[in-house]
Amino acid sequence: MSKLPDPFRAGIERGWKTTDGALGLPEKITCDVVIVGTGAGAGITAELLTKAGLDVVLIEEGPLKTSSDFNQKESEAYAQLYQEGGTRATLDKGITLLQGRCVGGTTVVNWTSSFRTPPTTLKYWQEHFGLKDFNVEALAPWFTQAEQRLNMTDWETAPNANNEILRTGATKLGIAAHVIPRNVKGCWNLGSCGMGCPTNAKQSMLVTTIPAALEAGARLFHQTRAEKFEIDNGEVKSLQCVGVTINGDRVNDKVMHITAKHYVVSGGAINSPALLKRSKAPDPHDLLGKRTFVHPVAFSSAVFEQKIEGWAGAPQSIYSDHFLYTQAIDGPIGYKLEATPIHPGLTSKLLGGMGAALAERFKHYPNTQMMLALVRDGFHADAAGGEVFLKLDGSPVLHYPLTDYVLDGFRRAFLSMAEIQFAAGAKSVLPLHEQAAHYTSWAEAKAGIEKLDMKSQLTGAGSAHIMGGCQMGGTAEQGVVKPDGVHWQLKNLSVHDGSIFPTSIGANPQLSIYGIVNRMATQLAKRLSGKDVVLA
Missing domain, CATH: 3.50.50.60 (FAD/NAD(P)-binding domain)
Incomplete structure (x- = not known):
């Protein structure tokens, strides 16, 4: 090649x-x-x-x-x-x-992803x-x-382990997962x-x-x-x-x-x-x-017995829309599930914590899998997006409040991702939330996630x-x-x-x-x- x-x-x-x-x-x-x-x-x-x-x-x-x-x-x-x-x-x-x-x-x-x-x-x-x-x-x-x-076609190469875990866990739970179309030609599958x-x-x-x-x-x-x-x-x-x-x-x-x-x-x-x-x-x-909308994104990491090496290979090749279509478009907020590539700099943000806590989490880095949930905003009065303002120097800033309605979607997404990760064989699961811990079973994760205070700053969120x-x-x-x-x-x-x-x-x-x-x-x-x- x-x-x-x-x-x-x-x-x-x-x-x-x-x-x-x-x-x-x-x-x-x-x-x-x-x-x-x-x-x-x-x-x-x-x-x-x-x-x-x-x-x-x-x-x-x-x-x-x-x-x-x-x-x-x-x-x-x-x-x-x-x-x-x-x-x-x-x-x-x-x-x-x-x-x-x-x-x-x-x-x-x-x-x-296309x-x-x-x-x-x-x-x-x-x-x-x-x-x-x-x-x-x-x-x-x-x-x-x-x-x-732009050569957008379904990705024909086998998914990397980071993506395959999403498909494996979802399939075991009876949740449909599909291959993502990608706009690449002669891809080297580097993952960068x-x-x-x-x-x-x-x-x-x-x-x-x-x-x-x-x-x-x-x-x-x-x-x-x-x-x-x-x-x-x-x-x-x-x-x-x-x-x-x-x-x-x-x-x-x-x-x-x-x-x-x-x-x-x-x-x-x-x-x-x-x-x-x-x-x-x-x-x-x-x-x-x-x-102004952002698809607020919730993240969940999981540690496996086997190596995942989620920095290598096509970053996104498997997805599930199951949780987008299990309720009315203007009902409880829906979300799309995908995998997150885990390069060291990005992972240091998405694992949460700092200092000794972050260092401890990085000990499992090669065996870590990361999943994300794209939350579908804009279809409900309580997910009306944000507003762009100008700073004094004329540069822009986006004010985007994370409402209770949106954060309810984050909690449900944490639950969905954790269940899929455990179904795929995870030893432990860690949602991106300041109060979360490494849960070692689906029952423990379900109980722990239900107790989280779903508030901005406590709940990690990002968007591209x-x-x-x-x-x-x-x-x-x-x-x-x-x-x-x-x-x-x-x-x-x-x-x-x-x-x-x-x-x-x-x-x-x-x-x-x-x-x-x-x-x-x-x-x-x-x-x-x-x-x-x-x-x-």
């Missing part, structure tokens, strides 16, 4: 137009379309718009790092490739938030947000194109997806759509932050950008002004609503930044799935943007990323972004150029 070449090195040698904002920016540029961000929504949009012959400029706050830089070291990856060096969290620090901040965005560091938007989620959007054309049949061809473009793929097997925007756009003439500015739009009379007049260091500090006082026919915001949930807030974008119905804040709606009262992604009050601005979702997805969201933005960007390309283009 051969390592795929680094497309950026060869492309830059051929003359791709890339500029490091930390080294200086021009004062003014013009283009047909400027896209803020280079992640899932931005990449799809950039490829389609350049296919239509449009002059496209991409703005990325993070650095340009490629497979030549990826070395499977957590110490470098978190600092260089993640928002706030991997320390982004909600306002009260109750939920750790993992988001990418580099060329390619979160697609560079995600774990490759699910279409569940039919139940689409039905809810149709019924509650006026999104009449968001149904399984209407979206199917757009998902199919994205799946083919969260640190950037060193072999270019992961079909992220870094090796697919962004190179395609650059090859077609797009211009890329990295380490360049979009500060704000200049808005007048229902239109965006220009975008102001500044050069930044790798940690986000401004390089100097110089500002680059970009004038375009159309502006696309694809900075991701949290950053996209923050940019519109800094720009004082119209928000007549007080929706901007509200209903941030959605909402610029939600779609069939009317201006229901959404920040229209069903085609165009802002309800700004006719030359669109939002193309996960911030457009009016609820959480209930599954890993990358394919939902790819498929839905594929339709939006194709429509935008036709509107701006008159040309029909296809993602291929």
Whole structure:
């Protein structure tokens, strides 16, 4: 199996137009379309718009790092490739938030799980947000194109032990578990997806759509932050950008002004609503930044007699939706079960404890398995998500309260995961909760978990799935943007990323972004150029 070449090195040698904002920016540029961000929504949009012959400029706050830089070291990856060096969290620090901040965005560091938007989620959007054309049949061809473009197929290699335990335990309990589709090609099964793929097997925007756009003439500015739009009379007049260091500090006082026919915001949930807030974008119905969802995640570790070595092999390849569909969508909160890769840095957080307690837990590291539960927020009044605010310096922060309703889901998830882990042969199970202990039997775990005080800070929580804040709606009262992604009050601005979702997805969201933005960007390309283009 051969390592795929680094497309950026060869492309830059051929003359791709890339500029490091930390080294200086021009004062003014013009283009047909400027896209803020280079992640899932931005990449799809950039490829389609350049296919239509449009002059496209991409703005990325993070650095340009490629497979030549990826070395499977957590110490470098978190600092260089993640928002706030991997320390982004909600306002009260109750939920750790993992988001990418580099060329390619979160697609560079995600774990490759690829699910279409569940039919139940689409039905809810149709019924509650006026999104009449968001149904399984209407979206199917757009998902199919994205799946083919990004090589999304069921993972055919045998799961690593970390994932197999989920399937083994679930099967013994009569719970269905399935193989996860992944967007990889020629995967080496290294397991370091969260640190950037060193072999270019992961079909992220870094090796697919962004190179395609650059090859077609797009211009890329990295380490360049979009500060704000200049808005007048229902239109965006220009975008102001500044050069930044790798940690986000401004390089100097110089500002680059970009004038375009159309502006696309694809900075991701949290950053996209923050940019519109800094720009004082119209928000007549007080929706901007509200209903921001995260799939709050509960974790459970287990120690086995045999070695697990959960740092090796595809990070996620088995899942169970059993607990998503055992109650009504607006009833007790549901959750999706998956496995968590356990690299040392990440594991030090997910095992809980510190000092001697953490050291004791790490003695069992090679024999530890980790499971997670993605909680499906956004479908109940007591899981209405959070809100993006601006700090005094204009940077964003998400306030997301963990309500009793959500934390009840965490308790049930702890119980489900522990039962599955014991059914698979675990010697002991440890939920991520300050009051939890290593339970040595299912009966002991059940009794112990029922006694836990389910409160923020005591209950460990994280998320890598941030959605909402610029939600779609069939009317201006229901959404920040229209069903085609165009802002309800700004006719030359669109939002193309996960911030457009009016609820959480209930599954890993990358394919939902790819498929839905594929339709939006194709429509935008036709509107701006008159040309029909296809993602291929």
